[in-house]
Amino acid sequence: MHQALLIPEVLLEIFVHVTETILKPFGPAGNIVILLYRESLAALATTCKAFHDPAMDLLWGEIDIESLLGCVTRLHPLMYCSGRLWNWAEGVRPLSADEVHQFLLIPAELYDFPRLKSLTISTKYLNLFLSHTLHRRYLVTVDEDLRSIVTCCATLEHLNVITPDAANAIDSTSDALSRISDIVRSCKQLVTLSCPLFDWAAWRHLSNLPTLTRLDVGDTRSDPAPPWPLERDIANFSPFSNITALSFLLHSAAYAITVMQHSQFPSLKEFKMDVDFLPLPEAEQLFRALSNCKACETLEKIRVYSSYHKYDPQNNSLSAIPHFHCFTHLRTLHLACFDFCINLDDNILLEAMSTWPHMHDLEIDDLRLHHSPITFRGIFTAIRLCPQLHTLRVPIDSTTFNIDVEPTQHTFLRVLELKTPMFQIANAEALARIIFSCLPRIDRILGSIQCDWDEVNMHIKSLKDAALHVTGAASNT
Incomplete structure (x- = not known):
């Protein structure tokens, strides 16, 4: 050897x-x-x-205790013979001390497993199977046993805290969220954290963790407001120096806005917000806070989605795009905000693309679909500034065929989705010829209603088939 x-x-x-x-x-x-x-x-x-x-x-660095529960005589038929699959443990009483010893050599406490680094277990059994050597990953559910983790998770690197879904949540009180905050503050070496809402003391703790690189904060409670005042006892946090990915899944954006307004993320590369409601005032606060978080030189991906429509025709337009001009390394921008219209026209699109030379994927969903001011001229002028653009999804005014500039060939664009109202496409054959000559990797234009582009796509296919036939004939001579 x-x-x-x-x-x-x-x-x-x-x-x-x-x-x-x-x-x-x-x-x-x-x-x-x-x-x-x-x-x-x-x-x-x-x-x-x-x-x-x-x-x-x-x-022995990783143990899934629940997969070993089949060693217990009482639980084996429930796990493997009842057909209950993933929810087999619902309503089952916890292990007795005698049943614990049915685990081969596993004692009531896992202190005899010094190599244990990762443990997956429901908190229903935490009092029986707990290890001070827990190191890498812990998958837990929030219930009364959660406090017992606090004393043994100081060396955790990956923590994923799962709450019940909204329909079954029985413990979404401030006490439950306080226990989550206790867990977060006890972890000193976290690399990734996926967790429900926690208090400002926990945020302050995380802001000082040099090991933390990813943070996902989600909320499954039906109450859109956290059980503590957003502004109480909060001061500017220390920079989250090494966080590269930050995401929020929330009912309301107020919690995330407060976090962003008091934070800096100098290494942030990816930001995602998925929120039920995002009214115009909150959207403007969020976008402004994001542009001020010191990530102008690093941020590459921004995705913001709102799920439900609460459209206010009296106050319906926001100039959202200029807030993102500072992110000169931006490669992905997805905005789907259905509570207001995103103010976007040819000039705004051109200015934005001139600041994003690395843009790869741009998607804008706008309520103002029936009278979008973006034109074909604006599209072909703007894409010249982004040679790496792969996907473009924007609303467009398809009734005006006004390409009065000489389109240049863009050989990288692969996905083109132009969302239009239900009007006939003007000059379908002429547009198809321009797409064929200038966007050679586009096989068809997508739309919110695919029949919008059927005629254009038919002409594109005919042109490509003819070109393929000519190329094949030339190779045979």
């Missing part, structure tokens, strides 16, 4: 590479793949003494 293989750290790196090679093509969900992964580690552990400890570190 080579001397390098006698070094545990070297062996561990090799074994990690072997296991990642097994898991990567299929992901961690496939039971057969997981079995192969664990069998490989077990085989390595029994090969020789030098291999034993590194292989065991990986083999």
Whole structure:
């Protein structure tokens, strides 16, 4: 055996590479793949003494306790024979002390598993299966046992806290959210966090964590307002120095706006907001706060969605796009805000594209579909400024064919969706010829109603078929 293989750290790196090679093509969900992964580690552990400890570190680094519950005589038929699948444990009483010992060598507390780094378990069983060596990932549900995690998750790197869905939520009180905040503040080495709402003390803690790179905050409660005042005891947070991805899933944007107004994210690359209602005043506050969060040199992806329509015709237009001009490295911008119209015309589009030379995917959903001021001239003028543009989805005035500029060929654009009112496309054949000559990778134009573009797409197909025929004939001569 080579001397390098006698070094545990070297062996561990090799074994990690072997296991990642097994898991990567299929992901961690496939039971057969997981079995192969664990069998490989077990085989390595029994090969020789030098291999034993590194292989065991990986083999017992992650345990899914719920998958082992089938060892309990009472639970086995519920898990595998009842057909209840994922919700088999609903209404089942927790394990007794005697039943815990049916877990082969697993005692009531997992202190005999010093290699344990990752544990997946419902909090219903946390008092029976808990380890102070918990390190990498913990999947939990929010209930009365959540407090018991606090003392043993200081070295967690990945924490995913799951609440019941809104229909079944029975504990969405301030006390439950306070327990979540306790968990967050107890974690000192988090790399990723996916969690319901938590209080400002927890935000302040996270703002100082140099290890944190991803933060997803979601809210499944039916009450759109958090149970604490948004402005109480809040001051500017320390910079979230290494966060690259930040997302919110909320009923109301007020919570996220407050966070953004008091925060800096100098390394942020991706921002996502999915909110039920986003009225115009809150949208303007959100976009302004985002533009002031010190991410102008780093932010590459912005996605903002509102789910429901509460359109106010008296106050319905927002100049949203200029708020994003400062993000000169922007590659993706998706805005789908249905509570107001996004003020977008040829001039605004041209100015925006001139500040986003790296734009790859631009999608704007606008309520003002029936009288969009964007024209074909604006489209063809703007895309020249973004040579890497792959996808463009915008509303357009399809009744005016006013391409009075010489379109240049754009060889990168692959997806073109022009959302139009239900009017006939003007000069369909002429437009198809321009698309064919200037956008060679576009096979068809998409629309909010596909029949809008049927005639144009028919001409594009005919032109491509004719060109293919000519090319084939020339190659045969």
